[in-house]
Amino acid sequence: MAITADQVPIIMSAGATALGLAALLWAMRVSDGARGAARKYKDRSSDLETTLAEHRSILGAHPGVILVWQGDALEADDVEITPPELYGSPVALAGLLSFTDDAISPDPAVRIIEGLADLEARDSSGQDTTLRIRLRELRETGQAFSLTIIGPSGRFLEADGRTAGARAVVWVTDTTIKGLEESSARGKLEEARQVIARDPTAFLDMLGKAPFPAWRVSGMGKLQWVNPAYIEAVDGVNLDRVLDRQLMLDQASSDQARKTISEGADIDETRHMIIDGERRAMRVLTFPLSGGAGAMAFDVTEQENAREELNRHVRAHDETLNHVADAVAIFGADRKLTFYNKAFRDMWDLDESFLLDRPNHGQLLDRLRERRKLPARTNYAEWRAEELSYYLDIDGVKEDTWSLPDDRTLSVTRQRHPMGGLLLLFKDITGELDLKTKFNAIVKTQASTLDNLHEAVAVFGGDGRLKLFNRAFERLWNLDHDRLKDQPDYADVIEECVPLFHDLEIWDSIKGHITDPSARARQSTTGEMRRSDGSILTYLTHPLPDGNTLIAFADVTATRRVESALRDRAEAFEAADRLKTEFVRNVSYQLRSPLTVIFGYAELLETQRNGDLTERQADYVSAILSASDHLSKLIENILDLAMIEAGRMDLDLKDVDLHRVIDESIDMVVSKAEDTEIAVRADVKGSLGVIHADERRIRQVLFNLISNSLRFTDSGGEITISAQRVGDMVTLSVRDNGRGLEADKRATSFDSFVSGDQRGAGLGLALVKHFVDLHGGTVGMRPVDGGGLEVTCWLPVQAARNVHNQELLLTEGMSA
DSSP: OHHHHHHHHHHHHHHHHHHHHHHHHHHHHHOTTOHHHHHHHHHHHHHHHHHHHHHHHHHHTSSEEEEEEOTTTTOOSSSSOOOOEEEEOHHHHHHHHTTOTTOOOSSHHHHHHHHHTTSOEEETTSOEEOHHHHHHHHHHHOOOEEEEEEOGGGOEEEEEEEEETTEEEEEEEEHHHHTOOOOHHHHHHHHHHHHHHHSHHHHHHHHHTOSSOEEEEETTSOEEEEOHHHHHHTTOSSHHHHHHHTOOSOHHHHHHHHHHHHHTSOEEEEEEEEETTEEEEEEEEEEEETTEEEEEEEEOHHHHHHHHHHHHHHHHHHHHHHTOSSEEEEEOTTSBEEEEOHHHHHHHTOOHHHHHTOOBHHHHHHHHHHTTOSOOOSOHHHHHHHHHGGGTOOOSEEEEEEEOTTSOEEEEEEEEOTTSSEEEEEEEOHHHHHHHHHHHHHHHHHHHHHHTOSSEEEEEOTTSBEEEEOHHHHHHHTOOHHHHTTOOBHHHHHHHHTTTOOOHHHHHHHHHHHHOOSTTTSSOEEEEEEOTTSOEEEEEEEEOTTSOEEEEEEEOHHHHHHHHHHHHHHHHHHHHHHHHHHHHHHHHHHHHHHHHHHHHHHHHHHHTTTSOOOHHHHHHHHHHHHHHHHHHHHHHHHHHHHHHHTTOOOOOOEEEEHHHHHHHHHHHHHHHHHHTTOEEEEEEESOOOEEEEOHHHHHHHHHHHHHHHHHHOOTTOEEEEEEEEETTEEEEEEEEOSOOOOHHHHHHTTSTTOOSSSSSOSOHHHHHHHHHHHTTOEEEEEEOTTSOEEEEEEEESBOOTTHHHHHHHHHHHHHO
């Protein structure tokens, strides 16, 4: 504009005049002695004041105001407007102050800027903007501007901003006062307002009846207008109350409106706030308007709830897939990775950072190929293109298998994702294939095993049809293989078996175990069949876990014949054994009577009551007594053995001091040991205490063991009787350093009537074993290093009565 070029020199002149006047005054003050010079400068000052008054009158005639910021006054970082110097006509100033109803500053210049800063404006190129934005640009970059501002009641203002040296100058002119024609920009802006201007009442009615809150704020953020929905939302009763109290939806809405005014841009935010006492999700839209900003709020609670519900479903879906053992990857319509689960990352051993960058499908394949994880392909480019072609053409589900270089085999499934893109599922079937191979091998092995069994085997399903059979089944019942392989019904199979076995009740009973699903019928059964050809079969029905039933047949004809022969032989052996036992018992009793007579007369002779005996006669009598005593003990041992073998030996159990029994047993044989110059000693470790046993039989055990050691030990030898208590058991052993026994003789030394040196009847160790067995213990024998033998008995502290009889009865029961 021409006015801009004219006014700059005026401002410069006014500044120069003020500077000269100040210098003149200073010179007059410091030059009291130069009166003539003072008068000269006084005249010069008068001329400058006259010139300044002329310049002010010129500026006052300007139909607008001039705002001047000195130095860095526009460089402040805060949003507050720095007060400028104000020049212009009072008429123009009064007119522009009518735009400042919402301004809060007491400074007129600042009030003008606050009132005009956010009104609708258009620059010389036709771009929409605001004075506030252009002032910021003038402050930051020194960019000049020329704007047309639309004021209230259809008034138009023109604002021009320039820099003048270190100053920033803005001219604001009311074109109505100037009487200028409306510019082309004014025409365009006015045209845009005509739509509302034609029927402003209808437009306001429409906003007033809108079901969503709508409001307008001034450039300073003050409420200027609200609709009824807004009043209801803030519980404001009426419009005046809302405007008087400046009731905002929330503080964030006020801040959002200020930000819109400051930046001159639309802002769309969604947040939660309390409306009518309820927490609602509101979408608040603020947009610049001439003189401030407009705003609307939309209740999107349902949409947000639906969004949150969808997000929860998505998270649950993702979490579920993360727990799936198979690898899952989802690619979007843009072929970029949108989801992968933990199994996918672990299967391919990929970096988390690489996956989070959302690589596309092709990049993923390339990365896997670089790391030698994809199947070997002769033409990788062709195979890659085929994989990516599924995005364009896929119908249903596409599956195939990948054989990887690391010997894994994957099942790959592709299908279109409902949200667009492609879903890939990778399943490691290496173990499954191995199991299948092993299963097939097992099936073949089982089939081969069944075919090589001597027993006939057949498996029937719950529907009564034959599922499996072996060759022995065909041969046993003379069946046709071709008919059996077609899975015939049970009735058809049995029809061909009836000529060999006619009992239909048994066949029906077997069928019941096959077809009846009840728990009572699903039990294993056995039975026997005597066929028309004279053969004898045993059969077994056994339910299988898969619902089938196994039937096995075994030809026991030869076995039964052998059993019959063995049974006859066993009965003969038992009869002979009984005869032997009876014979031994009878002979023993028969021998005891004459032996008693011999022993009695020998003792009578030894007393010499009927006359003195010569030395030789006395030796003869002593030999008779010794032989009679030995024969008596032998007969007693034979009777004990017969009683034991007949199962009629009972123990007389009571508390026994084992240490005392050991000492007394040694005393019984010590005289004989002294005669043979053999040392006999006891080695008792710790306290043996009292055991519950048959004292007489324990004495016999010790006496027989010591006597056996004396027989095998030469003069000068040693016999040690050891005893020790270990928990609920007592160990009793007799060890000598004599000649010992060969290994083959040790194996039979505990048998009846077997003697190690052919000098005895062989009953001593046999009785030891039987007596120990009756007490529930065990006996063993081992050679001693350096020569000799050790026999050890393990006896329970508490012996059970009739242990031998109970075991015999149990054995007989099992045999039956």
